[in-house]
Amino acid sequence: xxxxxxxxxxxxxxxxxxxxxxxxxxxxxxxxxxxxxxxxxxxxxxxxxxxxxxxxxxxxxxxxxxxxxxxxxxxxxxxxxxxxxxxxxxxxxxxxxxxxxxxxxxxxxxxxxxxxxxxxxxxxxxxxxxxxxxxxxxxxxxxxxxxxxxxxxxxxxxxxxxxxxxxxxxxxxxxxxxxxxxxxxxxxxxxxxxxxxxxxxxxxxxxxxxxxxxxxxxxxxxxxxxxxxxxxxxxxxxxxxxxxxxxxxxxxxxxxxxxxxxxxxxxxxxxxxxxxxxxxxxxxxxxxxxxxxxxxxxxxxxxxxxxxxxxxxxxxxxxxxxxxxxxxxxxxxxxxxxxxxxxxxxxxxxxxxxxxxxxxxxxxxxxxxxxxxxxxxxxxxxxxxxxxx
Amino acid sequence: xxxxxxxxxxxxxxxxxxxxxxxxxxxxxxxxxxxxxxxxxxxxxxxxxxxxxxxxxxxxxxxxxxxxxxxxxxxxxxxxxxxxxxxxxxxxxxxxxxxxxxxxxxxxxxxxxxxxxxxxxxxxxxxxxxxxxxxxxxxxxxxxxxxxxxxxxxxxxxxxxxxxxxxxxxxxxxxxxxxxxxxxxxxxxxxxxxxxxxxxxxxxxxxxxxxxxxxxxxxxxxxxxxxxxxxxxxxxxxxxxxxxxxxxxxxxxxxxxxxxxxxxxxxxxxxxxxxxxxxxxxxxxxxxxxxxxxxxxxxxxxxxxxxxxxxxxxxxxxxxxxxxxxxxxxxxxxxxxxxxxxxxxxxxxxxxxxxxxxxxxxxxxxxxxxxxxxxxxxxxxxxxxxxxxxxxxxxxxxxxxxxxxx
Numbered sequence: 001x002x003x004x005x006x007x008x009x010x011x012x013x014x015x016x017x018x019x020x021x022x023x024x025x026x027x028x029x030x031x032x033x034x035x036x037x038x039x040x041x042x043x044x045x046x047x048x049x050x051x052x053x054x055x056x057x058x059x060x061x062x063x064x065x066x067x068x069x070x071x072x073x074x075x076x077x078x079x080x081x082x083x084x085x086x087x088x089x090x091x092x093x094x095x096x097x098x099x100x101x102x103x104x105x106x107x108x109x110x111x112x113x114x115x116x117x118x119x120x121x122x123x124x125x126x127x128x129x130x131x132x133x134x135x136x137x138x139x140x141x142x143x144x145x146x147x148x149x150x151x152x153x154x155x156x157x158x159x160x161x162x163x164x165x166x167x168x169x170x171x172x173x174x175x176x177x178x179x180x181x182x183x184x185x186x187x188x189x190x191x192x193x194x195x196x197x198x199x200x201x202x203x204x205x206x207x208x209x210x211x212x213x214x215x216x217x218x219x220x221x222x223x224x225x226x227x228x229x230x231x232x233x234x235x236x237x238x239x240x241x242x243x244x245x246x247x248x249x250x251x252x253x254x255x256x257x258x259x260x261x262x263x264x265x266x267x268x269x270x271x272x273x274x275x276x277x278x279x280x281x282x283x284x285x286x287x288x289x290x291x292x293x294x295x296x297x298x299x300x301x302x303x304x305x306x307x308x309x310x311x312x313x314x315x316x317x318x319x320x321x322x323x324x325x326x327x328x329x330x331x332x333x334x335x336x337x338x339x340x341x342x343x344x345x346x347x348x349x350x351x352x353x354x355x356x357x358x359x360x361x362x363x364x365x366x367x368x369x370x371x372x373x374x375x376x377x378x379x380x381x382x383x384x385x386x387x388x389x
Numbered sequence: 390x391x392x393x394x395x396x397x398x399x400x401x402x403x404x405x406x407x408x409x410x411x412x413x414x415x416x417x418x419x420x421x422x423x424x425x426x427x428x429x430x431x432x433x434x435x436x437x438x439x440x441x442x443x444x445x446x447x448x449x450x451x452x453x454x455x456x457x458x459x460x461x462x463x464x465x466x467x468x469x470x471x472x473x474x475x476x477x478x479x480x481x482x483x484x485x486x487x488x489x490x491x492x493x494x495x496x497x498x499x500x501x502x503x504x505x506x507x508x509x510x511x512x513x514x515x516x517x518x519x520x521x522x523x524x525x526x527x528x529x530x531x532x533x534x535x536x537x538x539x540x541x542x543x544x545x546x547x548x549x550x551x552x553x554x555x556x557x558x559x560x561x562x563x564x565x566x567x568x569x570x571x572x573x574x575x576x577x578x579x580x581x582x583x584x585x586x587x588x589x590x591x592x593x594x595x596x597x598x599x600x601x602x603x604x605x606x607x608x609x610x611x612x613x614x615x616x617x618x619x620x621x622x623x624x625x626x627x628x629x630x631x632x633x634x635x636x637x638x639x640x641x642x643x644x645x646x647x648x649x650x651x652x653x654x655x656x657x658x659x660x661x662x663x664x665x666x667x668x669x670x671x672x673x674x675x676x677x678x679x680x681x682x683x684x685x686x687x688x689x690x691x692x693x694x695x696x697x698x699x700x701x702x703x704x705x706x707x708x709x710x711x712x713x714x715x716x717x718x719x720x721x722x723x724x725x726x727x728x729x730x731x732x733x734x735x736x737x738x739x740x741x742x743x744x745x746x747x748x749x750x751x752x753x754x755x756x757x758x759x760x761x762x763x764x765x766x767x768x769x770x771x772x773x774x775x776x777x778x779x780x781x782x783x784x785x786x787x788x789x790x791x792x793x794x795x
Contacts, residue, residue, distance in 0.1 A: 101463025
């Protein structure tokens with residue numbers, strides 16, 4: 001049956017080639033939209049690595065001073081915050097979550113260049129941000145004056161560096177003395193927010209006031225408000241005269257950041273949806289013409305005793321076959337993405353989701369567009385058809 | 390002659406009404422998709438409206454600090470823009486603004502969230518906002534840290550229920566401002582202009598921002614003319630080595646780019662050329678689909694008429710005259726489809742605007758889009774008509790008379 005249908009399709013190759021081309025491009029477009037949505041949805045569902053609710057980010061500008069002075073000032077600010085009513089805990093960090101900036105570095109590990117993002121944080125940061133330790137510990141007093149420089153890796157980075165082996169306790173040297181030592185591994189930390197892709201992330205222990213110049217303060221739920229913020233900032237200003245502060249709830253930063261990520265996807269999906277509707281109209285038109293042109297052939301089949309249902313099935317099967325050809329070409333193209341090792345753009349699982357989504361949609365489209373023409377085909381009167389001959 | 394062709398085409402179209410509907414609607418819809426994409430691109434990229442001067446404006450988005458341990462990339466700091474960029478000779482005006490943030494705003498007992506952008510006075514000279522009430526604040530307001538604000542129409546509606554807002558007070562981000570002007574809403578897709586409320590930078594609770602070369606600011610550099618852009622770029626690059634940086638960093642980098650270059654740099658490919666190539670490939674792929682769709686629709690419509698062509702051929706019509714007939718007919722039909730598509734696009738765009746998927750995106754059909762539509766219709770009409778017409782003209786008369794075949 002299939003072979004016979006293929007022969008019929010081949011007989012009308014000029015017309016069908018265009019339909020195959022159209023299906024092919026549609027498949028690629030639908031795949032692109034689905035891939036974007038799958039990647040974003042996948043990222044969104046992955047753990048964020050920190051808790052953004054009830055956190056106030058305060059950027060601090062200290063009035064000059066030596067590293068030592070700055071350290072002392074910063075510690076006194078943290079002290080003021082911790083004793084302030086409504087504040088649960090406070091810590092210092094270089095780059096707060098959702099901040100547009102990033103601090104990236106490259107390490108040569110075993111001849112491989114590994115890119116990563118880094119950040120500097122104080123001993124209380126893990127508690128303030130609700131980081132989840134997977135293994136080992138966060139920075140603490142035991143790192144004071146130690147013979148190593150402690151780092152905490154996120155799960156992705158630990159996997160990149162050590163695979164399935166245990167990362168905690170490892171030391172490595174990146175042209176620095178003393179060497180780095182991994183003291184802990186945390187859940188994947190995604191500083192750019194829910195939609196951002198995964199990546200390698202490392203925390204260094206910060207010298208307060210020097211490389212950590214922002215304060216993250218965890219507040220009691222419901223404590224935040226304009227007067228609370230004013231009161232808090234005045235207290236900080238009294239603690240270190242000449243210093244200045246800008247405070248902002250992390251939840252607000254989050255909203256703006258998410259909007260920036262999602263807008264291009266919305267536009268792409270919108271245009272994609274209309275493209276597909278357009279293709280649906282086009283295919284219906286083509287199938288229709290196809291059927292009306294083949295009145296004789298279909299009439300002959302009817303005259304020889306083919307049931308209406310069989311004619312309908314033939315037409316639908318034909319369009320499904322034609323669609324398969326286009327889809328095969330489409331898969332051949334999009335499969336290049338993982339084959340060329342571009343897994344950083346889309347992971348295997350997401351790729352499979354996008355491809356199967358596109359497959360289902362295009363087949364559904366093909367069948368829907370074939371339904372009415374196939375019904376028309378089954379209405380062909382044998383007598384009228386044979387009258388041509 | 391032309392009239393005859395069209396009469397004939399009309400008669401054939403009326404023969405199968407539903408098919409004609411699908412075919413014509415298909416053409417209209419195809420053009421609608423093209424127009425929709427054009428409107429979005431037009432909305433995104435063309436310098437117009439509030440961003441009318443953006444064809445001679447460069448944007449300083451991010452700065453990079455580099456040492457042997459890595460790279461820190463962040464938005465620009467105020468100190469860098471104010472101390473160094475503002476001193477440049479080539480630009481007509483330099484502005485610095487803080488990226489908009491969603492902030493809480495209390496009005497009576499109710500809490501609302503609005504976007505707040507803090508800008509300097511020069512900002513209003515580079516961006517051409519349309520004021521419905523009052524006017525912008527000035528560089529002097531910025532110096533004196535006056536608590537004045539410009540709000541958009543949506544915010545006025547939210548706070549004052551559509552009454553005049555000039556001189557009234559609003560509370561945003563815990564501070565009280567006097568409304569100095571009301572502007573029309575600006576789309577989220579015009580990032581330099583977009584916000585709900587604009588206030589002077591100096592109203593920030595602290596002056597910390599003044600000392601930072603990295604921060605949360607964007608710079609706008611308006612050149613006197615487009616021809617000055619390369620010169621402005623050179624001057625910008627020349628001032629970078631002199632920028633004072635924290636001692637642990639070896640190098641300070643930044644870039645003054647056009648909007649497109651800025652977007653390209655944020656893509657994974659990083660390079661402007663790669664982005665341009667990607668953009669062209671995407672555009673070609675995108676244009677091919679409607680083109681193939683139109684060819685398919687037209688092919689099926691023209692093949693419908695095989696018997697008629699058979700008659701004409703049998704009576705000695707030449708290939709070229711047949712091709713001419715179908716191409717002309719096709720262009721006319723596509724133009725009709727284009728007009729229908731244009732009307733549909735207008736309806737659709739207003740629906741999209743209304744859904745608020747993209748804040749304040751007011752995509753409209755304007756004269757230029759109308760022009761694009763007509764050009765697209767003619768080009769696609771010609772393009773999609775030639776192949777079917779050529780196929781048809783090669784039909785053998787005998788076969789055609791029998792009702793065509795393959």
